[in-house]
Amino acid sequence: MKFTEVRLQLEQIFTRAIETGISVKQNFPAINEDALLTIGSLKSTTVALKNTPYKDIYNELESNDQYHIKLPDGGLLLFQYTFENQDTLLKHRLGYFPSPSLPSIEEAPELYERDDLYGDILLHRIVRFPIRFDFDPKNYKRAIHPHSHVTLGQFDNCRIPVSHPSSPNTFFMFIVRNFYFLLYKKNMNSLEKKITKCNIEQCITAHETPIPHLKI
Numbered sequence: 001m002k003f004t005e006v007r008l009q010l011e012q013i014f015t016r017a018i019e020t021g022i023s024v025k026q027n028f029p030a031i032n033e034d035a036l037l038t039i040g041s042l043k044s045t046t047v048a049l050k051n052t053p054y055k056d057i058y059n060e061l062e063s064n065d066q067y068h069i070k071l072p073d074g075g076l077l078l079f080q081y082t083f084e085n086q087d088t089l090l091k092h093r094l095g096y097f098p099s100p101s102l103p104s105i106e107e108a109p110e111l112y113e114r115d116d117l118y119g120d121i122l123l124h125r126i127v128r129f130p131i132r133f134d135f136d137p138k139n140y141k142r143a144i145h146p147h148s149h150v151t152l153g154q155f156d157n158c159r160i161p162v163s164h165p166s167s168p169n170t171f172f173m174f175i176v177r178n179f180y181f182l183l184y185k186k187n188m189n190s191l192e193k194k195i196t197k198c199n200i201e202q203c204i205t206a207h208e209t210p211i212p213h214l215k216i
Contacts, residue, residue, distance in 0.1 A: 001165055001198045003037045003083045008196040009168045010039070010079060017069055020187040022176060025070040029079050036090070037083040042066045054130065054154060055100045067097070072111055072183070073121045074099030075128075077175065079168050092135045094171040098128035098179075120182050129153040131175070135165040137203070143211065147203040150214060161213035167198035170216050 010029060017023035029040030043066060058076070061067050067076035078095040102122065105112045111122065129152060137147040148166070149159040166174075176184045176191065184191060204213060 001089045001167065001200045003086045005196055005198040006039060006081050006168060007031065009198060012195050013168055013172050016190055020190050022071060022183060023069045024072055027065055027068055029068050040068060040078065040080040042078065058097050058100055061097060071180065072108065072118060074103050089135065089165055092165060094133040094166055096131040096175050100128065117183050117186055121180060133162065133166045133171050143207045146208055161204055161208040161211065163204045163213065163215040164200045164202050166216060167200060169195050
């Protein structure tokens with residue numbers, strides 16, 4: 001995966017997210033080309049803190065605009081990549097932080113008026129939880145800390161192996177398809193258009209393929 005591929009793909013994702021109304025507020029990931037090439041660095045460190053109530057994590061991210069895309073129900077998307085050079089990905093952190101509580105009808109009237117678009121995300125029985133896709137080969141431990149993994153909720157030791165590092169679009173579409181399906185279905189033609197390809201090498205190991213994992 002190359003620095004330029006990620007940057008271009010993010011530009012296309014943001015255009016589509018804004019045009020379709022999937023993003024109601026956005027902060028394009030900052031790009032820094034110093035010693036390391038970084039995309040999406042954020043000031044907040046709350047995301048990485050342990051034993052922090054989820055509501056506090058979400059509130060800090062949301063109130064300080066420490067996110068990249070805000071979804072119609074208040075969910076936040078983060079895209080963070082670090083490269084050693086144009087062609088070498090060192091790590092990434094891609095996060096989905098759903099709002100612990102839905103916005104009121106005064107804050108988001110369209111959310112409650114358009115059941116054809118938002119009905120599936122307004123169900124009161126839904127339990128909302130954060131999701132992270134991390135690529136962190138520096139801290140690899142065989143079958144315990146995979147190079148690429150997904151973490152569900154705030155379980156310290158939940159690291160489900162993932163076959164490859166994740167491109168921005170793979171992560172974005174994973175969230176939209178699975179958690180905002182009516183919105184995805186309505187805008188499928190726009191969201192599924194051809195996008196800049198990220199050439200990604202497999203990183204899952206022989207010790208991880210026999211256990212449940214995600215292939216992306």
